[in-house]
Amino acid sequence: AATGLRAGTPVVAGLFDVVASAIGSGVTSTGAASIIAGTWSINQVITEEPIRDPSIFMLSTFDPVRYLAIESSATSAANLEWIVREFFEHAPPAGASPFEICSELVASVGPAGDMPIYHPFLYGSQQNGKARAGFYGIAGWHTRAHMLRALFEGVVFEHRRHVETLRRAGATVSQAVLSGGGSRSAIWPQIFADVLDVPVTVARSRETGALGAAIAAGTGVGLFADFSSGAAAMTAPDRCYQPNSEIAPVYEQRYRLYGEINQAMGPLWDRMASERMSD
Template identity: 30%
Template sequence: MTISNHLMGVDIGAGSVKTTIISADGRVVGDASMEIATRHPKPGWTEQDPDDWYVAMCATVPRALREAGLSGADVAAVSFSAGAHTPVLLDEADRPLRPAILWSDQRSGAEARHLSERHGEMILATGCNQPNPTWTLPQLAWLQKHEPDIGRKTRKLMVAKDYLRFRLTGEWHTDRTDAIGTLLYDAGNDCWSREICDLINWRLDTLPPVVSPTDIIGTVGSRAAAETGLAVGTKVVCGTSDTSIESFGAGAVESGAGCVKLATAATVSVVAAAPTIHSTLINYPYAVPGLWYTIVATNSCASAHKWLRDSVFAATDDRAFAHYDRAAADIAAGSEGLLFHPYLNGERSPYWDPLLRADFIGLTMSHGQAHLTRALYEGIAYSLRDCLSALRAQGLDMSEARIVGGGSKSALWRQIVCDVLAMPISMPAVTDASFGAALLAGVGAGVFADEISAARACVGIAARHEPDPASAATYTEMFGIYKDAQSRLADINHRLHHVAVGG
């Protein structure tokens, strides 16, 4: 019998689930995606139904197999990725107790402030990160206060990708990256932290065993095989969080490598030999063993573009992105004095302020849709430069970066990021997290010797950008105005928030 070297990766994105199948040389032979609903029951709340993820996987796996001309038996292994921090809480019958609270949810701001003010130093020293509403710890603190029955009924806590793997195998695990992402983990002692869990009265027995991203965690069971089209006994590899797996899948596999991500949120990350512990930075163990990656992030990126397209331009056609992108390319760098702060959902790095608000500054009668689009691209790039400054302040830097995420498909946006950051940018041939997950599946199944071998064998570069000196000079001037305006408007943002909530 011929042993298949085809590999599958499944990623839960902000608005869809995507399945990708690759060959052993990294060629994408089949893929499929399906949208999933995101619900906003109250302002600042963001939730998804975990069972919607599974329904989407059951739909996309057969479609990807058909596109590839393969059967389930042709897949050697499957692995997973998803956004960090998103808790799935199961009852004694292994059913989700409530919708999953996403990383972008802002409801736990008060709990995050309380934990930071009273226990921030201990949490930072133990978990390598500072509490804010993105993390699972404050989310669980909010649940303990507002939905205490959920905590009492919880028997298993999973992070998003782990729920899909659990549905395939019945096995309950997570990897160290997602464990750190809960902010319940003791990084130094490589175990769940009783001290942190006790801060919110969370039980240690609800937390999963922790393994490596490339560990095989069971095989596909008979029911899951019937529902997905995978073969019974297919190897299932743990996987890891999306930002780690995207950077790995982009070929950033050595210390000092940088990566920029233009997705629902935007990030700048650098690979290093150890975490850099500081309240302005985010630290995770990396997909490549022995390395860490440090992230700085802005909350709104492609989500801001979708907001502009849908809510401001009222153009929901899928072709609208390309139309506005082409029009924005005709506008000069600096958008004729129009400036955008992308704080539509508060902000993370470097301000860590959920009350900041977005704005367009400098509007005149001469500005139109193309200016607004370009100013949005530029504003997110300024925010990334702001983020990069937080890395540099702690002695971390990069001389060039790989760029990934849905926004990277725009050549204009890539060049703007290149010019604003004033560094060369390279876009891999495949930028999807599901591609990186498939590579990890190959490492776990023994198709590749290790993570670095997998990346070097399979990652290609589709485009390179060098900074344009004239545009870079314009953006340096505009970035100074961006920073000045941010500091002057912060208090006004807070006052507007209190008016909006009636405080």
């Protein structure tokens, strides 16, 4: 009554936003990962048994016999927002989106062993809060297209690290549904498919969390028999991407190098943090 709603108005319990996003992406069963490339890197999979690993964030879901395992960090599309804000949005061609320009530049160069490596740690990393973002291996012939591709790849490499953590803990990831701002890029979803080496589908809805909440409301008032039925009725894929096996060895080598640089930089990031605190 305190809300001003009319008597008899149905009120349905809501969901944690990432759970709602999984449902709004159509991910309601095991095997598929819901990956959100937004401000945060959200990587979540449904399991039929709880993962008994204290390092994995576990949630109950819409189904009493299913659980959601989540790996996340502030290492995703916020990196592109930063580079656009600082270097691209002030002088784009008339009528052009700076984000579309970035995707076009990334598409103009392919993955290669001599590309720079980028760590997407503008806000630290899950492994080390003192970590910082950085480009490694820049040469005089590299262009802004190479730098942007390194950034796009670095974001996906960190998503892959999260997905591999889930797999080691026992989760199955045979495909992925991508949502969030990064999914709107014309090139980023293909990089996700290639780096993760699984088929990637882009969710049609741009607001998967809101759609998941709507599915919850429909289920609560009896429009759908259950959440899976609601998701089947209200979600659909937009675009589908298959991994390119021909470039898999290049990405594998670059991902390993990404991890090795991460480990090597750890002590230096600690020193840098100590010096900041002493100023």
